[in-house]
Amino acid sequence: MAGSVERVKAVLAAAGHSDDLATFPASTRTAAEAAAAVGCEVAQIAKSILFRAGDAPVLVIASGANRIDAGKVAALVGSAIERPDAAWIRQVTGFAIGGVAPVGHMTPPLVLIDADLAAIDPIWAAAGAPNTVFRTRFDDLVRISGGRVGDVREQQP
Template sequence: MDMIARVREALLAAGHPDSIAQFPAGTHSAADAAAAVGCSVAQIAKSIVFRADDAIVLVVASGANRIDRGKVGAVLGLKVKNADPVWVEERTGFAVGGVSPIGHPCPVTVVMDRDLLQHDMVWAAAGSPTHTFSTTAPQLIALTSGLVADVRQD
C-alpha cells in the first residue's frame, strides 16, 4: 500500500473525513505547505521524528516553532536524539518531508505542540511532500493519541 493510501485508510478508520489534497508545487517545508494551502505557517502541523533508542518519537509541531529536544525528552522521561532521514524512512515508511502523524506501521509515541491548539484548522503531511490533510487540533490529538506539551524552543 502506498503511503498516501495508508494515511487515507487511517483517517477513514478513525471516522475522519478524507481531507487529503495534493499540491503539485510541493510542501517540503512549513512555509511551502502554508503557501500551497493558503494558511499561516503556524497552522502547519509539521512532523519531526526523533528516536529514543529504537523507539520512534514523533513531535507534531506548529510550523512556526522550532522544537526543543530537551523539553520533548523531559515530557516523556526519555533520552531523545535526532533521527537521520534513512532511519526515519526505514522505520516509518515515510520520507522526510512527507511524514504523516498517522498511518504508521508500528507504534509511535506522539507529542503534540500545544501551540497548535490556538488554530481552528491545521494541515498535516499525508504521506508525501505533495500531500496534506486538513483537520482540527483536537481531532489530530485524538487521531494520534498525542500528549500535548510545551515543546517550543524558547
C-alpha cells in the same frame, strides 16, 4: 509514495476523520512551502519532527511557526533522544522526510503534540507524500494520533 498516502487515507477513514487529501504540483515538504500551497499561515501547518529514544520513534507534531526544544521533548519522554537519519525515519515510519504524517506509521511512535496548536483552526498536516496534506482540527489531531499535548516549543529570546 502512493502506498503511504493510501495508508494515511485508510487510517483517517477508520478513525471517522475526513480522508479528503489535497495534493499540490509543488512541494509541501517544509512548513513554509505547505503554507504557500494551502494559502494559510505557517503556524497552521502541523509539522512532523521525528526523534529516536533508543530504538523507539518519538513523533513531535508542532506548529510550523515553532522550533522544537529537544530538552523539553526528552523530559516529556523521560529519556535521552536524538535526531535519526533519513533512512531510519523511512524504515520506522514508512514515510519519506517531508511527507511524515501524524498517523499511519509502520512502527507506532510515541506522539507529542505542541500545545500551541490548540489555538489554531484549521490545521494542515502531511498526508504521506511531500506534496500532499490534509485538513484537521486540534481535537481531531489529538484523537487520531493518540498524542499527548505538551510544551515542546523552544522559547524565543
